[in-house]
Amino acid sequence: EPEVTQTPSHQVTQMGQEVILRCVPISNHLYFYWYRQILGQKVEFLVSFYNNEISEKSEIFDDQFSVERPDGSNFTLKIRSTKLEDSAMYFCASRLQGRSPLHFGNGTRLTVT
Amino acid sequence: DQQVKQNSPSLSVQEGRISILNCDYTNSMFDYFLWYKKYPAEGPTFLISISSIKDKNEDGRFTVFLNKSAKHLSLHIVPSQPGDSAVYFCAATDYHYSGGSNYKLTFGKGTLLTVNP
Numbered sequence: 425e426p427e428v429t430q431t432p433s434h435q436v437t438q439m440g441q442e443v444i445l446r447c448v449p450i451s452n453h454l455y456f457y458w459y460r461q462i463l464g465q466k467v468e469f470l471v472s473f474y475n476n477e478i479s480e481k482s483e484i485f486d487d488q489f490s491v492e493r494p495d496g497s498n499f500t501l502k503i504r505s506t507k508l509e510d511s512a513m514y515f516c517a518s519r520l521q522g523r524s525p526l527h528f529g530n531g532t533r534l535t536v537t
Numbered sequence: 538d539q540q541v542k543q544n545s546p547s548l549s550v551q552e553g554r555i556s557i558l559n560c561d562y563t564n565s566m567f568d569y570f571l572w573y574k575k576y577p578a579e580g581p582t583f584l585i586s587i588s589s590i591k592d593k594n595e596d597g598r599f600t601v602f603l604n605k606s607a608k609h610l611s612l613h614i615v616p617s618q619p620g621d622s623a624v625y626f627c628a629a630t631d632y633h634y635s636g637g638s639n640y641k642l643t644f645g646k647g648t649l650l651t652v653n654p
Contacts, residue, residue, distance in 0.1 A: 428580070455639065467581065467626065467644040479639050515580050521638050523588070525571055528580030 426450045430516050430529035437506055437536055445501045445532045447516030456499045457517040457526060458491065460484075467515065473499065506536045540564045541629050543645035551653055556614040558648050560627030563608065569632035571642065572601060572612045575624045584625075585612070588632075617652045624649050 429448045437443050449456050458470040471491055472479040478491065490502045499518075503510055513533050517526040542561045550556045560570075568589040573581035587594040587601045587610065594601050600613045614621055628642040635641070 430580075457641065459644075466646045469641050469643065472639065472641050474639055480641060517580075523569060523586070523632065525583040525586060526642060527583065528573075530578065530580045 428516055428518055428527050428529035430514075430532050432532060433530065434533045435535070437534070439508060439536055440505050443503050443506055443534065445503075445514050445516075445534070447499045447501075447529055448497055449499055449516065449518030450520075450527055451497070453518035453520050453527070455479075455519045455521070456491075456493065457519075458501045459515045459517060459528075460512040461515065461531075462509075462512045470501075470514075503534075506534075508536050510534060511536045539645075540567075540643050541627055541645040543625075543627055543648050545648050546646070547649040547651070549651045549653060550617050552619055553616045556612075556617045556621065556650055556652065558612040558614075558625050558627075558650065560610045560612075560645055561608055562610075562629050564629070564631065564643075565608075566631035566634045567629040567643075568634070569630050569640070570601070570603060570610050571628045571630075572599075573626040573628060573644075574621075575626060575647070581626055614650075617650075619652045619654050622650060622652050 431446045456473040461467045471481045471485045488504045493499050513531045515531045517528045519526045571586040572584040575581045585599045603610045624647040626647045627645040630640040
């Protein structure tokens, strides 16, 4: 069964550094998402992406965050200058269309020190 | 701002018995609801969904019930198996109000289900 893949599985970075989290969504899917889960808290929406542009973003997704789908297969989340509070599990998801459910990757655990 | 609430952080049941996981929501615009299961070190996996035009949806051992007037839904697992032990997330969206296809999910905090052999 096709799946969403995310790399790396764990990323450790120093505060102030830039990180790029990578995702390969399911190939025929049209809608792409980033969510995050801080330890012990709920899974939170960050951003949705459709037709090569951001459809919606949350308050969390400020100017330090950006997303890109550079080549039709990868979907990346960039954090320009990481903060301690960015430490979380970041999940990429994709879905086809209509009421189709979101399919999630296994996540990237980001640790900012 | 807890628009989706799962008030039981954990639930323990015996193998073969019924597991009932509950979820409440506050946003009247929510009209499409999904349950996800999550194992440690994995992403959430879709289980079952229900639209607000229905009050029940069944898929094998999993049944979701929706009570719109109470803004409450529940997931029933019968019979429960040890492999069902995982965190279960309730999620909701305002599918029609958000323009149809372009929806996002709001998640509850999850309930850790443990099924004992």
